[in-house]
Amino acid sequence: xxxxxxxxxxxxxxxxxxxxxxxxxxxxxxxxxxxxxxxxxxxxxxxxxxxxxxxxxxxxxxxxxxxxxxxxxxxxxxxxxxxxxxxxxxxxxxxxxxxxxxxxxxxxxxxxxxxxxxxxxxxxxxxxxxxxxxxxxxxxxxxxxxxxxxxxxxxxxxxxxxxxxxxxxxxxxxxxxxxxxxxxxxxxxxxxxxxxxxxxxxxxxxxxxxxxxxxxxxxxxxxxxxxxxxxxxxxxxxxxxxxxxxxxxxxxxxxxxxxxxxxxxxxxxxxxxxxxxxxxxxxxxxxxxxxxxxxxxxxxxxxxxxxxxxxxxxxxxxxxxxxxxxxxxxxxxxxxxxxxxxxxxxxxxxxxxxxxxxxxxxxxxxxxxxxxxxxxxxxxxxxxxxxxxxxxxxxxxxxxxxxxxxxxxxxxxxxxxxxxxxxxxxxxxxxxxxxxxxxxxxxxxxxxxxxxxxxxxxxxxxxxxxxxxxxxxxxxxxxxxxxxxxxxxxxxxxxxxxxxxxxxxxxxxxxxxxxxxxxxxxxxxxxxxxxxxxxxxxxxxxxxxxxxxxxxxxxxxxxxxxxxxxxxxxxxxxxxxxxxxxxxxxxxxxxxxxxxxxxxxxxxxxxxxxxxxxxxxxxxxxxxxxxxxxxxxxxxxxxxxxxxxxxxxxxxxxxxxxxxxxxxxxxxxxxxxxxxxxxxxxxxxxxxxxxxx
Amino acid sequence: xxxxxxxxxxxxxxxxxxxxxxxxxxxxxxxxxxxxxxxxxxxxxxxxxxxxxxxxxxxxxxxxxxxxxxxxxxxxxxxxxxxxxxxxxxxxxxxxxxxxxxxxxxxxxxxxxxxxxxxxxxxxxxxxxxxxxxxxxxxxxxxxxxxxxxxxxxxxxxxxx
Numbered sequence: 045x046x047x048x049x050x051x052x053x054x055x056x057x058x059x060x061x062x063x064x065x066x067x068x069x070x071x072x073x074x075x076x077x078x079x080x081x082x083x084x085x086x087x088x089x090x091x092x093x094x095x096x097x098x099x100x101x102x103x104x105x106x107x108x109x110x111x112x113x114x115x116x117x118x119x120x121x122x123x124x125x126x127x128x129x130x131x132x133x134x135x136x137x138x139x140x141x142x143x144x145x146x147x148x149x150x151x152x153x154x155x156x157x158x159x160x161x162x163x164x165x166x167x168x169x170x171x172x173x174x175x176x177x178x179x180x181x182x183x184x185x186x187x188x189x190x191x192x193x194x195x196x197x198x199x200x201x202x203x204x205x206x207x208x209x210x211x212x213x214x215x216x217x218x219x220x221x222x223x224x225x226x227x228x229x230x231x232x233x234x235x236x237x238x239x240x241x242x243x244x245x246x247x248x249x250x251x252x253x254x255x256x257x258x259x260x261x262x263x264x265x266x267x268x269x270x271x272x273x274x275x276x277x278x279x280x281x282x283x284x285x286x287x288x289x290x291x292x293x294x295x296x297x298x299x300x301x302x303x304x305x306x307x308x309x310x311x312x313x314x315x316x317x318x319x320x321x322x323x324x325x326x327x328x329x330x331x332x333x334x335x336x337x338x339x340x341x342x343x344x345x346x347x348x349x350x351x352x353x354x355x356x357x358x359x360x361x362x363x364x365x366x367x368x369x370x371x372x373x374x375x376x377x378x379x380x381x382x383x384x385x386x387x388x389x390x391x392x393x394x395x396x397x398x399x400x401x402x403x404x405x406x407x408x409x410x411x412x413x414x415x416x417x418x419x420x421x422x423x424x425x426x427x428x429x430x431x432x433x434x435x436x437x438x439x440x441x442x443x444x445x446x447x448x449x450x451x452x453x454x455x456x457x458x459x460x461x462x463x464x465x466x467x468x469x470x471x472x473x474x475x476x477x478x479x480x481x482x483x484x485x486x487x488x489x490x491x492x493x494x495x496x497x498x499x500x501x502x503x504x505x506x507x508x509x510x511x512x513x514x515x516x517x518x519x520x521x522x523x524x525x526x527x528x529x530x531x532x533x534x535x536x537x538x539x540x541x542x543x544x545x546x547x548x549x550x551x552x553x554x555x556x557x558x559x560x561x562x563x564x565x566x567x568x569x570x571x572x573x574x575x576x577x578x579x580x581x582x583x584x585x586x587x588x589x590x591x592x593x594x595x596x597x598x599x600x601x602x603x604x605x606x607x608x609x610x611x612x613x614x615x616x617x618x619x620x621x622x623x624x625x626x627x628x629x630x631x632x633x634x635x636x637x638x639x640x641x642x643x644x645x646x647x648x649x650x651x652x653x654x655x656x657x658x659x660x661x662x663x664x665x666x667x668x669x670x671x672x673x674x675x676x677x678x679x680x681x682x683x684x685x686x687x688x689x690x691x692x693x694x695x696x697x698x699x700x701x702x703x704x705x706x707x708x709x710x711x712x713x714x715x716x717x718x719x720x721x722x723x724x725x726x727x728x729x730x731x732x733x734x735x736x737x
Numbered sequence: 738x739x740x741x742x743x744x745x746x747x748x749x750x751x752x753x754x755x756x757x758x759x760x761x762x763x764x765x766x767x768x769x770x771x772x773x774x775x776x777x778x779x780x781x782x783x784x785x786x787x788x789x790x791x792x793x794x795x796x797x798x799x800x801x802x803x804x805x806x807x808x809x810x811x812x813x814x815x816x817x818x819x820x821x822x823x824x825x826x827x828x829x830x831x832x833x834x835x836x837x838x839x840x841x842x843x844x845x846x847x848x849x850x851x852x853x854x855x856x857x858x859x860x861x862x863x864x865x866x867x868x869x870x871x872x873x874x875x876x877x878x879x880x881x882x883x884x885x886x887x888x889x890x891x892x893x894x895x896x897x898x
Contacts (some may be wrong), residue, residue, distance in 0.1 A: 364813065607797050653799030696817045696843055698896060699801060699808065707800045714810050720796040 053099050054153060055349060060088045061145055062414065068142065069420050072135045076123045085138075086115040092145065103162045104148050110169040111141055117176055130175050137168050139425075174261065209243050209267035211274040212293040216263045228255070228264045235266060239273040242266050265293070352447060355408050362397075362404045363691035369397045370689065371716040408448070412491045412500070413441035415454040419461045419489055426465040432485060434469055436461075439490035445498050449590055452570040453500065456563040460502040460586045461487060463560070468506035468584055479581060481505060497572075500588040509578040511535045518544065533674075536576040540564045571710065573673050573727065589673075597692060599713070601685035601721060602668060604649045605657025608721040609681070610690055610713060615672040615726040619684055627662055635662075637678055639669060647733040648680040653707070658682050672726040679729065688715070692723060707732040765860050771853040771887055772836060775827045778853065780879070780887040781836070787844055788837035789852055809846060811837060818846040824895060825874070840892040847895075856881060863889060 067081045077085070093108035118126065126134055144165055148158055215231065232244060245265040246255040268274040274292060373390040416438050423436040469485035470476050476483050488503040511532060518524035518538040538544055542561040560576075567574045572590035591597075599610035620639070627646065628636045635646040646667065650658035659665040659682045667678040690713035695704065708729030712720050768783035793809040795818055801807075804823035808815050816837060822829055832848040863877035866888075877889035 655797070655799060693815050696808070696815055696845075698817050698843055698845060699798060699805070702801045702805070704798065704800050709799070712796070712808065712815055714813060714815075718810055719794060720808055720810050720815065722796070722798065 050099070050152070051351075053095050054149060056095060057092055057145070057149055060092060061142055061149070062417070064088050064138075064142055065421055066417055068135065068138050069424065072424070075131055077118065079119075079122070082115055082119050082123065086112060086119055089115060101148070101152065101158055103158050103160060104145060107141055107144060107162055107165055107169070110166055110173070111138070114169060114173050114176065117173065121176075125176050127175070130172070134172055137165075137172055139421075140168070141165060209269055211268045211271050213266045213268075213274060213277060213290055214263050214293045215266070215290040228259055231264070232266070235277045239268065239276050241273065242268045242277070350407075355404075355447075358404050359408065362401055366397050366401055366689065367691055367714065367716070369393055374716060405446075406444075408446050409444040410447050410450055411442050411444050412450055412453075412498075413438075415450050415457060416441045416489055416491070418454070419457065419487075422458060422461055423465060423487060426462065430465065432465065432469050432471070433473065433483060434465060434485040434487060437486060437488045439488060440492050443491040443493060443498060445491075445590070449498070449570050452566060453572075453588060453590060456566045456574075456588060457489070457500065457502060459560070459563050461489065463586075464502060464504035464506065464584070468504035468508075470507050475507075479507075497589050497591050500590070501585055502588075503583065503585040505583040508580045508582055508584050509536060509539070509576070510580065511578075514538055536578060539576055540574065568705075571725070575673070597690060598687060599690045599721075599723065600668070600687050601715070602649075602666075602679075602681040603683045603685055604653070604659075604681050605655055607655065607657075608685065608715065608719065609649065610688075610721045610723045611668060611670060611679070611726065612723070613687060615670050617669040617671050617676070620667050620669060620678075622662060622667055624661075624663055637667065639678075642676075644669065645677045645733075646680055647677055647729060649729075650680075652729065652733050670726045675727055675730040677730055677733075679724075679726075690715075690721070690723070766857045767860055769856050769858045769887065769889075770836070771856060771881070772834075772849040772851060773853055774821050774850045775825070778881065778885050778887050779821075779849075779875075779890045780856070780858070781838060781890050781892065783855060785838045785840065785892065786836060787839050790835050790837065790846075791833045793835060793846075806848065809835070811844070811846070814844060816844045816846050818848060819895065820848045821895070822848070838892055840896055845892070845896060847892075856887075858887070 064085060067084055071077045071081055089108045089112035093105050093112055096102075096104035096108060144162075151158055215228075228244070235242065243266075245267070246258055266274075266277065268277060278290075278292070373394065378386075419438075420436055423434055426432075427434040464487050468487075470479070473483045476485065482505075486505050488501070490501045490503070492499055515524060515530060515535050515538070518535070518541075519526045521544060523538055523541050523544060524530060540560040540563070544561070560574075564574050567588050567590065570590055572588055574589075575587050576584060577587070578584035598613040600613055600616055602609050602611060622637055626637060628638065628643070630636065635648075636643045637646055638644075646662075649655075650660070659680075662680065665680055665682045666684055667680055668684075669678050670676070692711045693713055694700075694711050695709070705725075706728060708725045708727070708731075709722055710725040710728070711723045713723060715721055769780035770783045770786050771778055771780050773779070788811065790811065793811065795807040795809055797807045798805065804820050806818045806820050806823075808817050810816075818835065820829060820832070822832070830850070832850060834849050834852055835846045836849055836852065837844055837846045858879055863879045866875050866878055874891055874895045875888040876891040876894070879887045879889065881887050
C-alpha cells in the first residue's frame with residue numbers, strides 16, 4: 045500500500061472530521077440539523093466509509109456505515125423523526141463517534157493497530173436508530189437480540205443442527221410498513237417459487253405475530269443450502285414489495301454458533317460483504333445519495349493540497365535565491381565599475397525576487413480558524429463535564445499565519461483554553477452572579493497582526509489569578525524566596541515555571557504535570573513569547589506573540605572581534621556611541637547608560653559570550669539599544685556592519701543540545717561571502733546576562 | 738562461459754562449506770577510513786563519511802564545550818566542528834583536515850591531524866578494547882596490514898559520551 049495513498053486518506057479523513065465537527069457544533073446550537081447539514085453529514089460518512097473500506101480499516105468503516113444508515117433515515121424523514129428528548133443523545137453520540145474516528149486515525153498515523161472493540165459505539169448508534177424508528181428504547185433493544193435468538197430458538201437450533209444452510213439473505217423491510225411477519229411470509233412464498241429448500245429466521249412467521257417486531261428490528265433471514273439457490277431467490281427479492289434492503293450473508297464456518305453471525309448486532313461481519321456484494325437494490329439508494337453529494341459544489345474546489353515538505357523545499361530554494369541575488373549584485377568584483385545596464389537589470393531582478401519571496405511565503409499562510417474552531421469543541425465538552433456554562437468567542441480567525449506556526453501554537457492555545465475553563469471560570473454560577481457577571485462564562489480567543497508578529501490572546505472573564513496563593517505555592521516549591529518582594533508580573537511568571545501547577549488535584553483536563561512551562565517552551569520553539577496578565581476577580585489573559593515568518597528576516601550585522609552577530613531589525617531601537625563619562629556604574633559592577641530620561645543596563649557581548657577578541661573600551665565600540673517584550677537594554681559590540689536581509693538557518697541539533705538558545709543564540713545565517721553570522725535573540729541575551737551577573 | 742559458471746558454483750560451494758564449518762563468509766568486511774590524531778590511528782566506517790575538506794572557516798560559537806570549535810558553512814549546510822584532540826584531552830594544534838561524518842542523522846565535522854588511507858576490515862577481526870578507560874570513544878581495535886593498530890572510533894560516543 046503506497047504511503048501516498050495513506051497520506052491522502054489521512055488528509056481527507058481529517059479534513060472531513062474537522063468539517064463534521066463544525067457542522068455538529070452549529071447544529072447543536074440550533075438543536076436540529078438543517079437539510080443541508082444532514083446531507084453533508086451523510087456525504088461525509090459515506091466518504092469515510094468508502095475510503096476506510098478501501099484502506100481496509102474495518103472498524104472505521106463499520107461505524108461510519110452505521111451513522112450513514114442513521115442519517116439516511118433522518119434524510120428521508122427529516123429531522124422531525126428524532127424526538128426532542130433524544131436529540132442531546134444524538135449529538136453526544138455523534139461527538140463520540142467523531143472522537144472515535146479521530147483516535148483511530150491517530151492510531152493509523154502512528155502505525156498502531158486499530159481497536160476492535162467498536163461494539164459499544166455501534167450499539168449506541170443502533171439504539172438511536174431504533175429510537176428514531178420509534179422502536180422500543182435502548183435497554184429493551186439491547187436485550188432484544190438475545191431475546192430474539194431465544195424466541196427463534198427453533199430456527200436457530202435447526203440451523204445449528206443443519207450446518208448445510210450456509211448461504212443466507214438478510215432482508216430489511218420498509219420502515220413502518222407494518223405486519224412484517226406477514227410480509228416475510230409473502231416473501232417466503234414467492235421465494236418458494238424459485239427453490240424450496242430453505243429455512244428462515246425467525247421461523248413460523250405466519251402464525252406468530254410477535255415475530256413482526258423482531259423482523260422490523262433485525263431483519264428477516266433466509267438461509268439456503270447453496271449459493272445457486274440463494275442467487276435464484278434474489279430474483280424473487282427484486283420482485284417483492286416493501287423490501288427496503290437485502291444483502292447476501294455467508295455463514296463463516298460449517299458449524300458456527302449461528303447467533304452472532306447474522307443480525308445487525310454484528311455489522312462487522314455483514315458490512316464488508318454488503319460492500320462487496322454487487323446486489324443491485326441496496327446500491328440504488330446509495331447511488332441516489334452520492335448524486336446530490338457530488339452535485340454539491342464545494343467552495344474548497346479551487347484548492348489543492350500540497351505536501352508541506354515541497355513547500356519547505358520551495359521556501360529553502362527561494363531563500364537561497366534571495367541571498368544569491370544579493371551576493372551577485374553586491375559582488376566585490378563590481379566595485380568601482382559603471383555598469384548602467386547591469387544596475388538596471390539587477391534592480392529588476394531584485395524586484396522579482398522580492399515578489400517571488402512574497403508569493404512563496406504566502407503559500408504557507410493559512411488562517412488560524414482551523415486551530416481556533418477546534419477550541420469550540422473543547423469548550424463545549426468541558427462546559428458539560430465541569431458543569432460550567434461557558435461560551436467561546438472567536439475574534440480574527442481569518443488572520444493568516446505560517447502553517448508551521450499554526451501547528452505549533454495549536455497545542456498551547458488548547459492548553460490555555462483548558463486552563464481558562466478549568467481554573468479561570470468560577471466553580472459556581474452563583475459566584476459569578478454574586479460578582480455581578482453574566483452567569484455564562486466567556487472565553488475570548490483572538491488573533492491579530494501587528495506588523496512583524498501575530499498576537500494571540502486567550503482571555504477569560506473568570507476569577508483571575510490569586511497572586512497570594514500563587515506566591516505562597518511558589519515559596520513552598522522553592523521557586524520563590526519568602527523574603528523577597530515580588531511584583532505582580534513576577535508572580536504571574538511563576539505560573540510558567542517548570543513543575544508549577546496550582547491545581548491541587550489532577551483533573552481530566554489539566555494538572556497532569558504538563559503545565560504552562562510546556563506551553564512556554566512550545567511557543568519559544570517558534571520564536572514567540574508568552575505573557576500572562578490578570579486582575580483578581582476580573583479574569584486573566586494569556587498573550588502569545590509569535591513572529592510572522594521565521595525563514596527570512598531583516599537583521600543588523602554587528603561584529604565582536606572576528607565574529608559576526610545578527611540582531612533582528614525590529615528589536616533595535618537605535619545605536620549610539622557613548623563616552624566613558626556617560627556610563628553609570630552600580631555597586632554590583634553593572635553598567636548603565638541614560639537615554640532620554642531612562643536608564644538602561646549595558647550588556648557586553650564579549651563578556652557574555654566569553655570571547656577572547658573584541659573591544660573592551662566602551663568608547664571604541666558601539667551600543668545597540670534593543671527592546672523586545674518587556675526588556676530594554678544596550679548591547680555593547682565592536683562595530684556596526686550594516687543591515688541585511690538574511691535567511692534564518694537553525695543551528696544543528698547537536699549545538700542546540702548544549703543549551704545555546706538560553707544564551708540568546710537562536711540560529712545562524714550564511715552571509716554573502718559565505719561566512720556565518722549568529723542570530724541573537726534579544727530577550728534571551730538579557731535573561732542570560734542577568735543570570736550570569 | 739561454462740567455466741566461469743563452474744567457478745561461480747565452486748565459490749558458492751566453498752562459502753556453503755565455510756558456513757557449515759562455522760566460519761562467517763569472507764565478504765563480511767567493511768571499509769574503514771583511517772586517520773591519525775596525536776600519533777594514534779583511528780578508523781571510522783567509510784559509509785558514514787560524507788566529506789573531507791580543508792577549505793573552511795570556523796565560526797566561533799559561545800557557550801559550547803571547548804572541544805566544539807564552532808560551525809562551518811559546508812555548501813550551505815551548517816555543520817558543527819569537533820576537535821578530536823580537545824575531545825580526548827590532548828593539546829590543540831592547528832589542524833586543517835576535517836572529516837564530515839553523518840552521526841545519528843546530523844552531519845558533524847571532526848578535526849584530525851591527517852587522513853591516512855582506506856582499508857577493508859573483516860568485521861570479525863575487530864577485537865574488543867581491553868581497557869575500559871580509553872576515553873570511552875573507542876569501541877574496537879584492529880591491527881592494520883602495516884603493523885599499526887587502528888582504534889575504531891564511535892562517533893555517537895564521541896559526540897554525546
